[in-house]
Amino acid sequence: MWWGLVRRLLIFLISAAVASVVVFALLTLVGDPARTALGTNATPQALIETRHQMGLDRPFATQYATWIGGMLHGDFGTSYVTHLAIGPQIGQRLMVTMWLIAGGMIVALLVAIPVGTIAAVKHRTATGWILSSLSQVGIAIPSFLAGILMVALISVKLGWLPAGGFVVPAQDPGGFVARMILPWLSLGLVQGAVLARYVRSAVLDEMGQDYLRTARAKGLTQWRAVVRHGLRNASIPVLTVLGVQLITILIGAVVVERVFVIPGIGSYLVDSVARQDRLAVQGIVVTIVAISLAVSFVVDVAYTVIDPRLRRR
């Protein structure tokens, strides 16, 4: 088991390193970052100076080493467009996004587990069919669209909740929750619909298993058998999907933050792309990709913890 853990950790580290090289190469080698920073009216002299200042005249390996070395110390460089340090920005905004994602994920699970389980247990009845159809519709609605519509209805028409913005939870817990409810719902409901299908399929798989028949033979009702034994086994395939979902939700947050004017990492990314701020985009993308890879790694490890059968492999 320990060897497996070390192996997975190594894979994670190598993957993150490879991903960072790809991102760096794409954003540094393609096109001319110096021209992007200076604009189209730059004089040749200024371009040469800026290229030197940005280190673009040095070999690729040196440039990469300088950048990644700085990043590992938390120094993501200073933007050539906004002249602000990138690292602290990423850190602050990541915190904001984490609140958003955590809430969205909780909503998704709260929706998916009951809906998926009911849809599976009642899969031959109208209830199951209706739940499945609803989740199918939910999948087709992008989370940002759900967000826009909810703002229109709940904030603008009914005036029940603020339309957007963000306050630090420690300062104003009530205001924080009020502002986050709609973003959480728009991320969570849509992801919940996606997840519900996997939960349904996983529970359906387990329902045909012998151990569930045994449990029922011992006198448990269908429901108790599924909840007590089926869900634990069904959680294994669902867990894998959950990892992928977290990545999807992180990307979904990029757009949802736009809808609700939340100053998270997604807004920072979109603003940086619009500003052609390559160094900032580079730092943000590597951060997001590293988080995705880390999540896959954790899911992989969690796998073996939940399912003892996998430990020996």
Add this chain to the structure above:
Amino acid sequence: MTEHTPQTQSPSTDPVTPVDSVITDHRRWNPLLIVGGVIVLLVTVTALVSFVWTPFSTLFTDTDNLAVGPGVGGHLLGTDLLGRDILSWLMAGSRTTLYVGIVAVGIAAIVGTPLGMLAGMVRPAASEFVMRITDIWLAFPALLMALIFATVFGASITSAMVAIGIASVPAFVRIVRAATIVVMKTDYVQSARVAGRRGPGIAIKHVLPNIAGLVIVQCSVSYAIAILAEAALSYLGLGAGPTTPSWGRMLFDGQSVISIHPFLVVWPGLAIGLAVLGFNLLGDGLRDRFDPRLAGR
């Protein structure tokens, strides 16, 4: 998603069931396939029609009827803030959706399918290596890839669809690889080997026909993802430009006035939802059709 026969009695799970009985099975025309197919057909026909006819030109701005409701001034669904006919823009928007989807899915299928087949046919160590690459690749979802491309190559529909296509490759690689491994273990591939057929021959003669169904299903699924990614990107103002009819762009333009003119957002929103639903249903329907054992999953 729909249940036709109880799983335990499903004839298709019985290994001795002749192939014909599966094909003539009523699942062949399951409701998913029909509903999904009709929606996809509708979007496609709308896009094609929009090339030759839309109620108004997409460039025409009816300055007398700015942001009017349905029916006013001959505008069936009303106009937007610039006086452009919403129905015409919705129709022309399906063109962008179709175009982005075809190019993106085309890239993904053409690159991903051979790569996946190769990964399924080579030695396990090499195959494992390809899997690790796709793991890294998967950490760059369509929208993220598109944002990188927008930074490097500038924001446009072209850079968006290429990026979405590249981001969709690993999904094809994984699915095709898994299916190829199964096909490679079958008796007929073994006998083809014994008969002296080489790798490329086996790939084209035996593997490809067997995995074609899966590839088509994946195309449909990826198509839905491409529509979503384009819509999101255009909504962020980093996809279609202001003069390109795009549903995402319409959301972007309509969002600021949603409280006064909600339909500027509702129509393109409905269009996006319907198109995605159509491709998802079509994908599910085709999956049931090609692999009846999975029906109802």
